Amino acid sequence: MKSARILLLSILAISCAIVPARAAVPIRLPVPQVQSYRSASIVLAADATARLSGAQIFIRAGLDRQTSAQNGLAALVAQSILLTPVRPSNLGLRDAVAAQGGSVDFVIDGGFVRFYLEGIAGAFERALVPLFATALAHPNFEPVMLAQARAELDAKIADDQKIPLTVGLEMLNASFFTGSNAGLPPYGLPGTLAQQSGTDAARFYAANYRSGGAVVSAVGAFANGGSQSLRSIVDALAPGSSDPVRVRIPALRGSARRLVTHRDIAVPWVVAQFPAPPLTSPDFGAMLVLASFLERTTQDVAANPTITSARFAERAVGSFYNFDERPASVVLYINGGLGDPTRPLSTALSVMQIFANSKLAGDIGKMKTIAAGSYLEGASSLEDRAWLAGVFVSQGLTPDYAAHALQAIADVRAADLQRVARGYLANPTLAVVLPRDTNASQN
Amino acid sequence: MIRAGAGLTAMLCASLFLFESPADATVERTVLPFGSTLIAAPNPNVATATVELWFRAPSTGYGHPVAGLARYAALAVAASKGASGSTLSQSVKDLGGTFSISVYPDALAVAASVPATADAAVLRSMTAAYFTPQLTNDGLRAGLRDAVVAATQKSFDPQVTLRDAIFAAIFSEGPAHYPTLPENIVALSTLSAQDVRAFASRAFRSSNAVVSLAGNLSANPASAVRGGRVDGQPAAAPVESLLFGAPQSVRGSFGEDAIGLGWRGPPISDARACTAMDFLSDYLFRDETGVVARVAAARYPDAYFSGQYITLHDPGVMLVAIAGKNDVSISTAALESVVRAQTPLEPSVFAAARTAFIYHILADTESPADAADNFGWYAVEGDPAYAPSDDAGKYVQLAGSLDPQYVAQIAKRYLVTPTVVTLTASGK
Incomplete structure (x- = not known):
């Protein structure tokens, strides 16, 4: 002591x-614009110096929307969206975005699934956002697709188990969130993932991929102003909102x-x-x-x-x-x-x-x-x-x-x-x- | 055949139009009164700024080679208290910023990433510290202590260990033959303070410096530069290393089984060929997306795999590093992939790969720290206008001009017989 x-x-x-003692010098950055659209928020930070554009898409379909029996379902739905074939190439979304000069991935938080879509500024509005919006509106939960999504999530789970910080955090979160299932492991467990069917995925998607409370936050150079294309992402979601699953986890x-x-x-x-x-x-x-x-x-x-x-x-x-x-x-x-x-x-x-x-x-x-x-x-x-x-x-x-x-x-x-x-x-x-x-x- | 060619032309044009130089992006290049070159890429939309000094200098010093000398000297300067009573390193950390020193065989970089309003103060402190180096005994001691930590960390790092081993097997003499981080500090600890001062005074001259700035910058950053000297000396010429006559195979030991593959590539003066090598590296080896990287991750998830083309003054090096139980299988996959790369890719596959490559280049140079690094590196290697960070530069245009036949031709010319380093787990 x-x-x-x-x-x-x-x-x-x-x-x-x-x-x-230093007087704090304020850092003045351009303030992003916020619009409300179909109960969602669109945040747009135009940056004319950017060579890329990127958007974080927050949808209230995170861990707290799962029951404990659905452990991993939120990730399975998001992973399936990344693999959903999109026209005209019929490649899965992730590969189609890569071929057009971009990337897309997701993170599962306690309350949100959060996709990050990024790409070359000239292609972002014209090519990448339409690809993403298409897969978001019409995800493919067929057995073959779901099996591939499960396999990719199993690999992520295995990778996470090699990182002691992640292992420790998952243990802590399991008891930290006492009022919801936000502390379940982000990708579920191989055993619980195996039990989730295409019907389960479709039901979870239909219930939670809603525009209410969604946030689309974009930064970059937008030749066409950005708003219209970002709205198309919100349009890919059904109206309304969902509630977290209520649970009581003992502290x-x-x-x-x-x-x-x-x-x-x-x-x-x-x-x-x-x-x-x-x-x-x-x-x-x-x-x-x-x-x-x-x-x-x-x-x-x-x-x-x-x-x-x-x-x-x-x-x-x-x-x-x-x-x-x-x-x-x-x-x-x-x-x-x-x-x-x-x-x-x-x-x-x-x-x-x-x-x-x-x-x-x-x-x-x-x-x-x-x-x-x-x-x-x-x-x-x-x-x-x-x-x-x-x-x-x-x-x-x-x-x-x-x-x-x-x-x-x-x-x-x-x-x-x-x-x-x-x-x-x-x-x-x-x-x-x-x-x-x-x-x-x-x- | 004609139809395929027309389709390819259309695809090439389409991906070129994806990238347009941002309207507000400007890169300022100035030669300062004391001879430094200043490159500034301002971006008022971010909250941080990166301040870097780059010097052309042999990592082993100017006399009898001492592995790690350049890094030791740079660390000692950063850890020596100046007139303010604080060290450069500490003053950056006290701003909540990050401070780093990166050493390459032929150059070194000192970098600070700080809140936007602090760039001028940090540039003032950094140039004052390096352009007029004052080495204290405490600074030298701290530099030596950091060298011990770095040497220990390196002994666990397959990428650095294999890179050093490949370079030692490709280059017969000169700084590239030696590791930039020594395996121990025996040689460094025998150096006198005078030896280190002599190196610092010669290497860290203002006329030998590239000041690279990016991010949310003050209005006139050049006015913050301090400590420059008029010494009548030009910037150092690019530091050369001599090559062995032919690729060779070398064996050694490491904490786990590991294999390194290295191919000599084109010099930076052949910018289009360098860009083709970058494309090949991206298409074959890039983490998560490269053809070989994906195979390695899917089949051997416990193995370590990385690959990149390192653009150097002359020659560059394509480097592949593999570690873990399945190193031989992955190495075979990498060698087979470079043989396949000598046949032109199917046009639609090539077009998609090239668009992805351009995106990766832009993504890798997006943050202020990445952009400043990129400008500094290409300047010290001899072609500042070739920096991929520069919208008005030639890199993206060259990338857009690549075609399947040219890339295959470059693979056939350079990716033939590799230098191979095989390291065996120490206990075997």
């Missing part, structure tokens, strides 16, 4: 000494808050999950600051700081704030490549405890600057920009994701950090992923 206090004080002292308590599993990996991993305020909360800015502080502090504890920044795949320690999910969470992960991962975790938790309960005397300007920079780093690609604008609109906010977050960070005071740390970062649920040959006594 003493070392943690010294660490915290030294971090705050450094923040005061090196970086003079973990007491000693059950540590989940352990084994995989064929080289070093142990620890993944910690904390509840967090939603994007719409007044505490959003404070949590952005705390999440980046948590990552940096844990990195400092776990390893000597390096001169260069580690790329995401190389990071032994990291954290992220899932503000796009409801409920939101903060995740901290540590791999054991640098030694026992529980030690930096313990120190980080101690630092957070001190943070929550001690009076902060230092300047928090540096923490805020780092948090703002980290946030913007995640907003530099076309895909990220479309995603962020879409997330903000899906939660009832305006699409100016940069201005909103930077203002939220600028407004944070020391007292906010303490209050939010105290309210959210005290008692995480842990997932421990161990190498298979680890002695059971180490559990």
Whole structure:
């Protein structure tokens, strides 16, 4: 505990000494336009410098629309759409898009299935959007197609099982979402996928691929203005909306808050999950600051700081704030490549405890600057920009994701950090992923 | 035959029209008073900016070759405290940005990606640090420590290990013969501070620098450049390495079974041939979409596979790296695929592959960091106007002009006998 206090004080002292107080300079980006269309939102960020155009299509057909017996059905429907043959080539959508100079893929979130369609700007409106809209409106769930979709999902599931962070997150999410099935594994399980028929897929599609609550968020150069072609995506969805499946999943308590599993990996991993305020909360800015502080502090504890920044795949320690999910969470992960991962975790938790309960005397300007920079780093690609604008609109906010977050960070005071740390970062649920040959006594 | 030809012409024209230079895209190129070349690709629609300095310099230094010297010197500069009391690396991280150093046999790049409003301040700090390098003992120690970490990471990385082994087997002398990251730091640790300073002063001259900027940039970024010197020296010529006479086979050991394949390719001066090699690399080897990559992923999901054409001053190298239990099967598939590539692709298949290739090129250079990297790389390799990031440049036009016969001809000329590196799992 003493070392943690010294660490915290030294971090705050450094923040005061090196970086003079900087007045925050606002970053002004063009604000995307938002239109309502058939109970959906179309967000359009025109960028005349872009050589590509991309659109994130959020449809309320995610994990929380499945019953537990339907585990994997949301992914099976989305994968089938990627494979649906489209004219004139009769290639599957994914290959047809590639042949026209683009790509299409999907992610299954707690509440949404989210497709990302991207392509050469000149082809996007003219060729890619019509291909996508056709497959979206008329997906093919015939047995051959479904078998191929299942096989591709089985491969994704197998790949995910090789990634300790994903394994840990799936374990944590299974108990984190207590009011819905949003914590089911994104692609299901091979056993449950095998049980989903074409009729099941067609029913799920008919019930949930609706325009109500959908968001189409596009960024890029649009020769024809963009609106008309993006509307055609919404037109591919039936009217109306669907509701999540209501369930009650018991929350973990007491000693059950540590989940352990084994995989064929080289070093142990620890993944910690904390509840967090939603994007719409007044505490959003404070949590952005705390999440980046948590990552940096844990990195400092776990390893000597390096001169260069580690790329995401190389990071032994990291954290992220899932503000796009409801409920939101903060995740901290540590791999054991640098030694026992529980030690930096313990120190980080101690630092957070001190943070929550001690009076902060230092300047928090540096923490805020780092948090703002980290946030913007995640907003530099076309895909990220479309995603962020879409997330903000899906939660009832305006699409100016940069201005909103930077203002939220600028407004944070020391007292906010303490209050939010105290309210959210005290008692995480842990997932421990161990190498298979680890002695059971180490559990 | 005539009909097929007409169809092909129509398809070629169609895919060329897919790409039009964006109306507002401009790339500014300026030579600064102290000799640096500045390339700036502004984009006011993104929230970040990337600031990079590129230098032509041998990774092994100017005298007796010392593997890793260029990287060590660049790290030490970034970790030495300047007049502000902070290091360059730390000041970038304190902005929430990322800082990186990339070293190639013939060049190195220092890069920072930061919030849009910080580009000028970072460019000021970066040029001040590198153009007038002040190496402190703490900076040298930190540089050596990072070299240890990098050497350890490299020992687990099949791609880097195989690349180094292939280059060592293709190039007989010069920096390309040596790894850019040393396997240990014995040689580096015997260098004096004076040795490192001497390298830094020669390599990091302002007149030897390409300043590459992309993203949401300040109005006049050139005014932020500091520390330049008028030294009467031109930029260094491209760094050359000598070749072995013929492709060879080499054996070694690694943590798992691995095979590397390498073919010498055209120099950057033959831009159309380089573009054809890029196309072949994309069509055959690109992750997830390449013909061989798809086969490898479907049949051997636990194996590692990558392939790319590395455009260099002279010659370039087509490189394939394979690791895992089925390395021989995948290697056979890769070798068979390059033999098939010597026969022209069916026109409709070629047209679709070429359109996909152009999309991949644009996607790979889309973010500010990717665009700045791309401009810097092609500038130090000798043909800045060939950078794929440049809308007004020649790359996309050349890509659009490729046809099945020409690509097959290039495959026949360059993808014949590879240099082969076979690494066996250490325990075997």
